[in-house]
Amino acid sequence: MNSPTPQFVPSRLGIYEPIHQIGIWGENFKSNGNPNTSTSVIVEVDNKLENESETTSHEMLTASNNYEQEASKPIDKIQRRLAQNREAARKSRLRKKAYVQQLENSRLKLIQLEQELQRARQQGLYMGGVLEGSHIGFSGTVNSGIAAFEMEYGRWVDVQHRQICELRTALNAHISDIELRILVESGIGHYFELFRMKSTVAKADVFYVISGVWKTSAERFFSWIGGFRPSELLKLDPLTEQQILEVCNLKQSCQQAEDALSQGMEKLQETVSSTVAGGPVDEVSYIPQVATAMEKLEALVSFVNQADHLRQETLQQMSRILTTRQAARGLLALGEYFHRLRALSTLWATRPPEPSLP
Amino acid sequence: MDKVMRLASEKDVVVFSKSSCCLCYAITILFQELGVTSTVHEIDQDPEGREMEKTLVRLGCNAPVPAIFVGGRLVGSTNEVMSLHLSGGLIPMLKPYQTWC
Numbered sequence: 001m002n003s004p005t006p007q008f009v010p011s012r013l014g015i016y017e018p019i020h021q022i023g024i025w026g027e028n029f030k031s032n033g034n035p036n037t038s039t040s041v042i043v044e045v046d047n048k049l050e051n052e053s054e055t056t057s058h059e060m061l062t063a064s065n066n067y068e069q070e071a072s073k074p075i076d077k078i079q080r081r082l083a084q085n086r087e088a089a090r091k092s093r094l095r096k097k098a099y100v101q102q103l104e105n106s107r108l109k110l111i112q113l114e115q116e117l118q119r120a121r122q123q124g125l126y127m128g129g130v131l132e133g134s135h136i137g138f139s140g141t142v143n144s145g146i147a148a149f150e151m152e153y154g155r156w157v158d159v160q161h162r163q164i165c166e167l168r169t170a171l172n173a174h175i176s177d178i179e180l181r182i183l184v185e186s187g188i189g190h191y192f193e194l195f196r197m198k199s200t201v202a203k204a205d206v207f208y209v210i211s212g213v214w215k216t217s218a219e220r221f222f223s224w225i226g227g228f229r230p231s232e233l234l235k236l237d238p239l240t241e242q243q244i245l246e247v248c249n250l251k252q253s254c255q256q257a258e259d260a261l262s263q264g265m266e267k268l269q270e271t272v273s274s275t276v277a278g279g280p281v282d283e284v285s286y287i288p289q290v291a292t293a294m295e296k297l298e299a300l301v302s303f304v305n306q307a308d309h310l311r312q313e314t315l316q317q318m319s320r321i322l323t324t325r326q327a328a329r330g331l332l333a334l335g336e337y338f339h340r341l342r343a344l345s346t347l348w349a350t351r352p353p354e355p356s357l358p
Numbered sequence: 359m360d361k362v363m364r365l366a367s368e369k370d371v372v373v374f375s376k377s378s379c380c381l382c383y384a385i386t387i388l389f390q391e392l393g394v395t396s397t398v399h400e401i402d403q404d405p406e407g408r409e410m411e412k413t414l415v416r417l418g419c420n421a422p423v424p425a426i427f428v429g430g431r432l433v434g435s436t437n438e439v440m441s442l443h444l445s446g447g448l449i450p451m452l453k454p455y456q457t458w459c
Contacts, residue, residue, distance in 0.1 A: 253443045256391050264384025313444045
């Protein structure tokens with residue numbers, strides 16, 4: 001039999017007490033400080049219950065939160081289970097809310113990072129252009145030359161990516177040699193296009209080309225006189241015996257040419273350095289030294305052109321030595337390699353900051 | 359015209375250069391690696407340098423220096439030498455003049 005608990009007073013005033021007990025049922029209402037509302041709810045609940053079961057309404061109200069109640073056991077169990085279910089559902093809703101909140105935060109963070117990256121990249125390219133182009137008398141031409149190149153290069157990379165995908169599809173689809181040859185030719189031609197672009201911007205600002213500021217950071221790591229090392233092209237397999245011999249010879253010639261150009265570059269560095277350092281230091285005017293150095297720096301343009309010429313010749317020789325299919329695979333590998341280097345740069349730029357040491 | 363051709367045919371491998379030209383230096387390094395001793399004429403040190411420069415340009419070199427002659431015949435400038443080397447044609451051309459000591 002139901003014995004009224006101390007908490008439950010069946011008077012109008014005492015009706016506030018059960019608010020605590022009814023917590024499980026409607027915890028949301030706890031926050032509602034208005035007792036009247038709560039009261040009406042309780043009354044509602046009360047009515048509902050009365051509709052369902054008149055005899056046990058009273059008991060349900062009291063027994064719902066009071067586990068020490070000595071109500072009839074089966075009803076007790078049912079009520080407890082229902083209450084637990086409601087609690088579980090509530091907790092689940094809260095968890096879901098927290099998860100969605102977390103997702104929203106991550107999404108915002110991602111957008112922020114993407115914007116930062118975009119800004120940093122633009123700044124990097126722009127800074128390169130602005131810094132390089134701020135010497136006297138050239139700023140107009142230099143900046144416009146660099147700006148034009150940057151736009152063209154962006155397009156060049158997009159086309160490059162498209163070509164790699166086409167090559168991959170073509171190789172997997174086993175298209176005819178003639179069709180593959182067309183793809184190979186346009187692939188090689190695309191690199192030649194880049195060398196032409198570089199030649200133009202080198203005349204505007206050779207430091208821009210040589211610093212590699214127009215490339216991603218990982219590509220810059222491997223830079224040799226304003227681009228990739230020509231001998232990088234010669235890492236291939238599989239080859240026939242005749243091809244192995246030819247590639248070996250090409251590799252040696254390429255290496256010798258690279259060495260010669262590298263040494264020439266070193267000599268140029270020494271020359272410019274000693275020119276800039278020359279003359280008395282205690283004199284304020286250094287114009288003659290700097291002016292002479294300017295002349296010598298013009299030679300840098302020839303070196304950049306020679307390096308690109310070497311890349312071009314190596315590509316052409318490879319195209320001659322290899323079969324169409326081999327050349328296609330080689331171009332695919334080369335393009336994919338640079339694509340991965342670019343991805344590496346992006347990943348590196350957005351890596352989480354290292355925790356600062358205590 | 360005469361001076362250039364005369365100097366070019368005097369020695370086996372002749373490189374016309376300028377004293378400050380580092381690309382010319384690179385070419386001589388390459389010949390060195392291939393076992394060839396090249397004779398370098400610095401036309402900016404030559405009283406007839408201006409004439410020689412004009413001659414070289416007239417002979418077909420886009421840049422007057424470096425201008426490379428092998429066996430008295432004009433091979434060309436850096437571009438031509440590099441192309442020749444990568445295509446495997448330079449070493450056979452230099453073979454009679456290689457001096458490995």
